[in-house]
Amino acid sequence: MDKLLCYNRSLTNLAVLRDAGLSSLDSDYICPLCMRSFSKECVRQDITEEHVPQKSLGGIPLTLTCKDCNSSCGSDIDVYLFESIQRIEQRAFLPGTDRRVSMQEGDGRLYGTLKVGENQDLLLNIDTKHNNPKTWNYFHDNILLEDSIIDIQDFPLKQDVRRSSAAILKNAYLFLFARTGYTFLSDTYYDSLRKQIMNPDAFILPERLWTFQNVSVQDGIYLTQDNHYRGFIIVYTLKLHGIHRVCVLIPTPKVEYLSACMCLRTIEPHVPIRILSLPNEDFLCDATAIARLKEWCYGWSLVF
Ligand SMILES: [Zn+2]
Known part of the structure; x- marks a missing residue:
């Protein structure tokens, strides 16, 4: 311009x-x-x-x-x-989108990013540096297990x-x-x-x-x-x-x-x-x- x-x-x-x-x-x-x-x-x-x-x-x-x-x-x-x-795109699980999410278990809350792939496959990324090590270890050993169902919450948007x-x-x-x-x-x-x-x-x-x-x-x-x-x-x-x-x-x-x-x-x-x-x-x-x-x-x- x-x-x-x-x-x-x-x-x-x-x-x-x-x-x-x-x-x-x-x-x-x-x-x-x-x-x-x-x-x-x-x-x-x-x-x-x-x-x-x-x-x-x-x-x-x-x-x-x-x-x-x-x-x-x-x-x-x-x-x-x-x-x-x-928010509209997240609700539609539009390929290529990602969102900040968290998971709660007892007093511990784990934070991560959920990515939607090209085929609408979901990938959960946990950045260990941005989480409490104790919480991460607990989730790793007890919650994030193969075939387990995890309750994931979206990070609130404005x-x-x-x-x-x-x-x-x-x-x-x-x-x-x-x-x-x-x-x-x-x-x-x-x-x-x-x-x-x-x-x-x-x-x-x-x-x-x-x-x-x-x-x-x-x-x-x-x-x-x-x-x-x-x-x-x-x-x-x-x-x-x-x-x-x-x-x-x-x-x-x-x-x-x-x-x-x-x-x-x-x-x-x-x-x-x-x-x-x-x-x-x-x-x-x-x-x-x-x-x-x-x-x-x-x-x-x-x-x-
Ligand atoms: Zn003005």
Whole structure:
């Protein structure tokens, strides 16, 4: 990723919007997550490349966010999404996965790693250096015997649906931001979406604007063709050992989040939905494309 190019394109986007009278944002760079402004002088140290989705789930640097947002999202939400995907794969005993496990006998607890082989064969590794020698000897002589049945417990993973959900939303929001900049995402309508991402424990948006439902279209950004949930469907892939596809709806500002959410829930698995690919135009720097997108977002009504 060319950080400078990305930075310059964002500035051009702001300038085009200002020149067209479509925005009053007057700033050098605005972090898309916290919407704070950063002057050119502090970009080098305060603005960072953001992997979308997160690096641990196969993401690549796609856009720029401020250092604070990048780091707080990493520890507050990204890690939860990573562990929830890890958990899905562990439950499925996906080949190539491994997990930390432990075994209890009396007062002694032995720690190890359980690996799932290519044929879903299981291999239990015990690192003797990281276990109490007495416990290890006891297990070795009395418990881990051939043909014996051992009660193995998974090491608890971080679990928090709201935090994982915030990470899922953040990815979709940043995919959309990378393509469309501040064109409509600077609307205060999206403040609640940004707040939800940055404050995952708070109940700001209805759950949930996304689904893991089987998605038959390619990764990308799509426009919904139903005004009841007029907005953007963002489809993307999370990669760990397996492939996990996510479909997120980011509504346009005239649609209430709750009604968009209710519409998404009514979509049945495997039933095609009416969507169109976001045209391959430059929605950051091309004034005509920007105006068209803006019109698509705002220039419609359910009332005739
Ligand atoms: Zn920020």
